[in-house]
Amino acid sequence: MNGPLADGFGREVTGVRVSLTDRCNFDCVYCHNEGLGDTRGPMEPDDNEMTADDVVRFLEVVEEFGVEKVKFTGGEPMLRQDLEAIIRRTPDSMETSMTTNGTFLPGRAEDLREAGLDRVNVSQDAIDPEAFAAITKSGAYEQVLEGVEAAVATGLTPVKLNMVVFKHTAGYVEGMVEHAANNDGLQLQLIEYMPELTGHPEWNIDIQRVHDWLADISARVEHREMHDRTRYWIAGDDAAPGARIDASNGGMVEIVDPVENPTFCANCHRVRVTHEGYLKGCLNRNDDLRSMGEMSRDAIRETFRETVANRVPFYGEYMVRDDNDEWVVNDAYVSPPTAAD
Numbered sequence: 001m002n003g004p005l006a007d008g009f010g011r012e013v014t015g016v017r018v019s020l021t022d023r024c025n026f027d028c029v030y031c032h033n034e035g036l037g038d039t040r041g042p043m044e045p046d047d048n049e050m051t052a053d054d055v056v057r058f059l060e061v062v063e064e065f066g067v068e069k070v071k072f073t074g075g076e077p078m079l080r081q082d083l084e085a086i087i088r089r090t091p092d093s094m095e096t097s098m099t100t101n102g103t104f105l106p107g108r109a110e111d112l113r114e115a116g117l118d119r120v121n122v123s124q125d126a127i128d129p130e131a132f133a134a135i136t137k138s139g140a141y142e143q144v145l146e147g148v149e150a151a152v153a154t155g156l157t158p159v160k161l162n163m164v165v166f167k168h169t170a171g172y173v174e175g176m177v178e179h180a181a182n183n184d185g186l187q188l189q190l191i192e193y194m195p196e197l198t199g200h201p202e203w204n205i206d207i208q209r210v211h212d213w214l215a216d217i218s219a220r221v222e223h224r225e226m227h228d229r230t231r232y233w234i235a236g237d238d239a240a241p242g243a244r245i246d247a248s249n250g251g252m253v254e255i256v257d258p259v260e261n262p263t264f265c266a267n268c269h270r271v272r273v274t275h276e277g278y279l280k281g282c283l284n285r286n287d288d289l290r291s292m293g294e295m296s297r298d299a300i301r302e303t304f305r306e307t308v309a310n311r312v313p314f315y316g317e318y319m320v321r322d323d324n325d326e327w328v329v330n331d332a333y334v335s336p337p338t339a340a341d
């Protein structure tokens, strides 16, 4: 086995995010769909989706390059009926996790665990059925809560609740932090709303205010290597005064703040795979997709090498500040005009 491949900025690729479908049973108002556009459309399996064999072959090849983590995502990955089979065949050396809207976890959480899934992230943007329905355009609030319970009960832990912090959810942050601090097996990820792919910059909330508030109320603060994310430990209601706060008497809240953040991008160690079998070096870009063709082992190897070699940090390199302090595409990445233009 080789060591991890690094890009020209010294960023080793140790993880892959595999989108298994772009179909979804929700229609969240903010959805970036991993940079691939709309999730609306037919619910039936799409002929263009990678087969289970393709996904497994891809994972076996990148394992050779020292990739040690895989995240299954989508669209809604649990719409794939062969998900358990894919996870069962995922290389044992990989930490295997999934990001899901949680609707289908009741009834399937145990099978997923048995197949080898280590943990799940579940999107939950509010502790309030009406706000939840308005954001996701779905009435599945109770099912999602049941899904989270099923995931905790079966040991798919820590279960990270993903909450996008934006105009529609700002009023629910405090309640979600309390919820994570007082319930075993849960962590909370507060995700900065990313308007790059979905528009509506007016929905932005200043994430620094959330950092400041958490810094005030937290018992301790840590930094995670991936993306240099900040983690705040919050005491649960019955934590003894002066006790060290950990998962037994409190909860962890992590802030995911990629927007306009060169430090986040400088610590980015993952490559994406679209449901159609394209490699993608950066979530925010659609000009760096590379097809793996028929997905033979050789084609996967070569495309993976090329993708890693061409990765660049989005903020700070692909996007740079102009004289007015605005982010603009770095001239080095603007293609010269061709005769056809």
Ligand SMILES: Nc1nc2c(ncn2[C@@H]2O[C@H](COP(=O)(O)OP(=O)(O)OP(=O)(O)O)[C@@H](O)[C@H]2O)c(=O)[nH]1
Pocket: 071, 073, 097, 099, 121, 160, 162, 189, 191, 194, 256, 258, 268, 270, 283, 284
């Ligand atoms: N811009 C950008 N956003 C990311 C990146 N990774 C995660 N995010 C954002 O964070 C959201 C939640 O990510 P998850 O799929 O739950 O996983 P994660 O938090 O990255 O990974 P774990 O904490 O290891 O489970 C993503 O959908 C993005 O909105 C990244 O590399 N770049």
Ligand SMILES: C[S@@+](CC[C@H](N)C(=O)[O-])C[C@H]1O[C@@H](n2cnc3c(N)ncnc32)[C@H](O)[C@@H]1O
Pocket: 024, 030, 031, 032, 033, 034, 073, 074, 075, 076, 077, 099, 100, 101, 121, 122, 123, 162, 163, 164, 191, 192, 193, 194, 195, 198
């Ligand atoms: C695209 S979804 C795919 C997996 C699954 N359907 C789910 O919702 O968890 C992955 C994550 O992206 C987050 N997300 C989607 N659009 C976003 C945006 N514009 N800004 C920040 N996060 C976003 C969602 O909250 C979710 O946690």
Ligand code: SF4
Pocket: 024, 025, 026, 027, 028, 031, 032, 033, 039, 074, 075, 076, 100, 101, 123, 136
């Ligand atoms: S559940 Fe996930 S994929 Fe579906 S619309 Fe919401 S964020 Fe997008």
Ligand code: SF4
Pocket: 227, 258, 264, 265, 266, 268, 281, 282, 283, 284, 312, 313, 314, 315
């Ligand atoms: S380089 Fe791209 S994928 Fe990586 S953290 Fe930055 S925006 Fe996200």
